[in-house]
Amino acid sequence: xxxxxxxxxxxxxxxxxxxxxxxxxxxxxxxxxxxxxxxxxxxxxxxxxxxxxxxxxxxxxxxxxxxxxxxxxxxxxxxxxxxxxxxxxxxxxxxxxxxxxxxxxxxxxxxxxxxxxxxxxxxxxxxxxxxxxxxxxxxxxxxxxxxxxxxxxxxxxxxxxxxxxxxxxxxxxxxxxxxxxxxxxxxxxxxxxxxxxxxxxxxxxxxxxxxxxxxxxxxxxxxxxxxxxxxxxxxxxxxxxxxxxxxxxxxxxxxxxxxxxxxxxxxxxxxxxxxxxxxxxxxxxxxxxxxxxxxxxxxxxxxxxxxxxxxxxxxxxxxxxxxxxxxxxxxxxxxxxxxxxxxxxxxxxxxxxxxxxxxxxxxxxxxxxxxxxxxxxxxxxxxxxxxxxxxxxxxxxxxxxxxxxxxxxxxxxxxxxxxxxxxxxxxxxxxxxxxxxxxxxxxxxxxxxxxxxxxxxxxxxxxxxxxxxxxxxxx
RNA sequence: GGCGCGUUCGUCUAGCCGGUCAGGACGCCGGCCCCUCAAGCCGGAAACGCGGGUUCGAAUCCCGCACGCGCCA
Numbered sequence: 001x002x003x004x005x006x007x008x009x010x011x012x013x014x015x016x017x018x019x020x021x022x023x024x025x026x027x028x029x030x031x032x033x034x035x036x037x038x039x040x041x042x043x044x045x046x047x048x049x050x051x052x053x054x055x056x057x058x059x060x061x062x063x064x065x066x067x068x069x070x071x072x073x074x075x076x077x078x079x080x081x082x083x084x085x086x087x088x089x090x091x092x093x094x095x096x097x098x099x100x101x102x103x104x105x106x107x108x109x110x111x112x113x114x115x116x117x118x119x120x121x122x123x124x125x126x127x128x129x130x131x132x133x134x135x136x137x138x139x140x141x142x143x144x145x146x147x148x149x150x151x152x153x154x155x156x157x158x159x160x161x162x163x164x165x166x167x168x169x170x171x172x173x174x175x176x177x178x179x180x181x182x183x184x185x186x187x188x189x190x191x192x193x194x195x196x197x198x199x200x201x202x203x204x205x206x207x208x209x210x211x212x213x214x215x216x217x218x219x220x221x222x223x224x225x226x227x228x229x230x231x232x233x234x235x236x237x238x239x240x241x242x243x244x245x246x247x248x249x250x251x252x253x254x255x256x257x258x259x260x261x262x263x264x265x266x267x268x269x270x271x272x273x274x275x276x277x278x279x280x281x282x283x284x285x286x287x288x289x290x291x292x293x294x295x296x297x298x299x300x301x302x303x304x305x306x307x308x309x310x311x312x313x314x315x316x317x318x319x320x321x322x323x324x325x326x327x328x329x330x331x332x333x334x335x336x337x338x339x340x341x342x343x344x345x346x347x348x349x350x351x352x353x354x355x356x357x358x359x360x361x362x363x364x365x366x367x368x369x370x371x372x373x374x375x376x377x378x379x380x381x382x383x384x385x386x387x388x389x390x391x392x393x394x395x396x397x398x399x400x401x402x403x404x405x406x407x408x409x410x411x412x413x414x415x416x417x418x419x420x421x422x423x424x425x426x427x428x429x430x431x432x433x434x435x436x437x438x439x440x441x442x443x444x445x446x447x448x449x450x451x452x453x454x455x456x457x458x459x460x461x462x463x464x465x466x467x468x469x470x471x472x473x474x475x
Numbered sequence: 476g477g478c479g480c481g482u483u484c485g486u487c488u489a490g491c492c493g494g495u496c497a498g499g500a501c502g503c504c505g506g507c508c509c510c511u512c513a514a515g516c517c518g519g520a521a522a523c524g525c526g527g528g529u530u531c532g533a534a535u536c537c538c539g540c541a542c543g544c545g546c547c548a
Contacts, residue, residue: 111548120477121548164480173478175547212479212546235481242543273487273500280489281499300488303544307486310501320514359513369512419510434510446512 003227005037006202009063009070010044010192013055016253017062019306020207020237020245023271027234028205029068030272030294040199041073046191048078062254066264067287072199077191084186087194087224088147088179096223097179099145100127101138122175123148144182149190149219151176157215162232162296169215177216193217197226205296208233208303209244232296235275236303245306252306261334261363266315274304284317316361328353334363342367342374351456355448370448373456377443377465384439387473392428393436394473399426400437401466410459412451419451440469 007028011021032039043059045051060074091097100123102110111121127135128150139145151174158168179190186194196204197220211233221228239245245252257267269285277300278285278293285293319327328350335343342349352370359369371378387393403422407414423433438447441462447453454462 115476115548118476122477167479169478173547177547207545208480209545233480236545238544240486244545270487275487277488279499283487283500302481302483302488304488305486307501310487313501316514356513358515361513416510430510438511442511444511447510448512450510 003202004200005032005035006040006200007032007037007205008040008042008196008199008201009068010042010195011059012044012047012050013052013059014047014050015055016255017059018245018252019254019257019267019271020252022062022066022068022254022267023237023274024205024207024234025063025068026066026268026271027232027276027294027296027299028203030290031203031205031296033291034294037202038072038200039070040075040201041070042075042195042199043077044188044192045076045078046185046188048185051078062258065258066254066268068268075195075199077186077195080191080195081184081186083198084191084194085180085184088186088190091149091179091223092147094223095150097147097149098128098176099135099139100148100176100178101135101143101145102126103143120173120175122173123177125153125176128176146178146182147180148176149179149216149223151216151219157218159214159218159231161211162230163235163299163301164211164233167211167214171215174215179220189213189216190220193220194224196229197221197224202229203232203296204229205232205234208236232299235300237274238303238305240305242303242305257308257311259338259364261360261365262311262315263318263330263363266318267311269318270311270314274306275300283314284321312361319360319363320358322357324354324357325350327357331363331366335366338364340367342371345374348374352448355452355456359448369446372442372444372447373453377441379439380444383443383445386445387436387439387469390436392432394470395426396428396433396436397440397466397470397473400433401463401470404454404459404463404466407459410455412449412455415454416451436469437466440466 009025009028011017011025029039031037041060041063043051043056045056056074056076063069088097092099102123106126107123110124110126114121114124128148152171155171156168157171157174158166161167177189178187180186195201214231214233218228220226237245239252254267258264265287268287269290272285272290272294273283276294276298278298319330322330331353332343332346332349335349352366352373355373356366356369360366390396399422400419403418404415407418419434419437420430423430426433434450435445438450438453439445441447441450441453441457457465
């Protein structure tokens with residue numbers, strides 16, 4: 001029963017990576033990495049119409065960004081058709097599979113008949129039991145044939161699923177499924193388990209949507225005499241409407257979260273928590289902790305709703321946990337990737353980073369929060385309106401201007417002292433006097449700390465911004 | 476329609492070989508701090524799908540139902 005751990009990640013390269021499929025890959029990866037196992041990456045690109053080369057490269061890039069690596073592959077199923085066809089021929093020779101010549105019309109008629117009789121809508125196995133002579137005649141006519149796997153017709157098939165326990169199916173309700181199409185291409189139901197066998201996969205960890213296909217896949221293992229894997233069917237990741245996550249749920253792809261400024265460790269941490277928990281209270285975990293702590297036994301059975309808000313909160317936690325230099329690096333990389341104009345000034349980013357590290361949930365907030373450190377502030381209309389409504393604003397600005405003009409040296413602590421002295425002279429509370437100053441300097445009532453911001457903007461520019469605000473207020 | 480899986484605060488979850496005020500987290504509300512916003516700290520509202528049964532005692536075990544989702548068709 002115990003053999004080397006090997007898991008696989010079998011994405012279909014058909015587009016963006018949504019968080020549900022990444023969650024499944026992550027669980028595979030965590031499981032394997034935690035016990036010295038092997039990870040196989042295999043692109044299931046048999047849907048030729050929808051699979052693209054760009055999607056393959058894109059998928060690899062996303063996995064690299066996530067820090068999810070692999071030891072073997074990437075394989076492409078489209079490059080393995082010869083192997084599949086040969087294997088199918090062997091199965092036919094062994095009597096474990098057979099050619100089926102039934103036409104679409106015949107199949108539809110059969111289905112209608114069964115429906116009318118209230119019998120299960122499965123393939124009857126007509127060609128399986130057809131006399132050899134009849135089969136040959138059909139072949140001679142040049143009728144296209146599919147290949148079906150001969151499933152057990154009686155009894156039950158059961159698995160011991162790591163997360164669901166014993167799950168059992170009635171074989172009489174399965175019906176022989178197609179494994180090879182007339183054009184020689186394999187079906188998912190064949191290529192997927194066949195490759196798992198060929199690649200030595202020991203643990204099949206996949207979404208629960210695949211649970212119903214397990215008995216037919218198991219039949220292939222048995223036909224091939226292959227050792228059966230351990231199965232773990234993970235609960236679905238749902239959208240807010242409790243349905244399987246899909247594009248129409250809005251932002252659900254890894255790329256979208258990355259572009260919003262979610263860092264890989266935070267996404268990995270969050271995703272690990274959808275369908276799994278370490279204990280009754282731990283939420284924040286590093287990648288290393290996750291690898292060390294992950295077990296399939298603690299995977300939940302019930303589906304979970306993906307919550308972007310909690311992801312953003314957790315991202316904030318990860319951002320704050322970063323050493324300041326590491327945070328600055330993340331910021332820099334993010335701005336470059338986003339091709340932000342701020343990205344050309346790494347020194348300034350490094351200076352600005354400490355002012356915002358505590359305030360951000362996602363990196364994407366940076367330009368709005370700290371843009372004023374890179375150039376003239378963009379005035380937020382609502383904020384500016386508040387200044388306009390404050391009749392003490394001109395006095396506050398003037399008092400601050402006078403106080404700041406005399407500050408020497410220009411440092412946050414000396415600035416703080418000067419500003420507080422100004423408050424005392426004016427007889428106003430800091431919050432009152434600072435508001436217009438903050439808006440004049442940053443363009444918004446929401447900003448990083450005022451003293452540090454003034455320091456970074458510099459004396460001349462700061463005074464100029466106060467003057468500009470004063471002038472605008474006068475008109 | 477058949478088969479399968481599931482059901483604890485709005486959400487993620489702990490607890491499920493019977494006994495806890497059903498715990499933690501996000502979000503929400505209030506407060507403290509305070510140069511704004513965050514962060515931090517303090518406090519609050521908020522859950523065992525329903526019905527039976529077993530038991531001194533059930534979220535936990537048994538039976539039935541309902542609902543949701545998934546797969547096949």
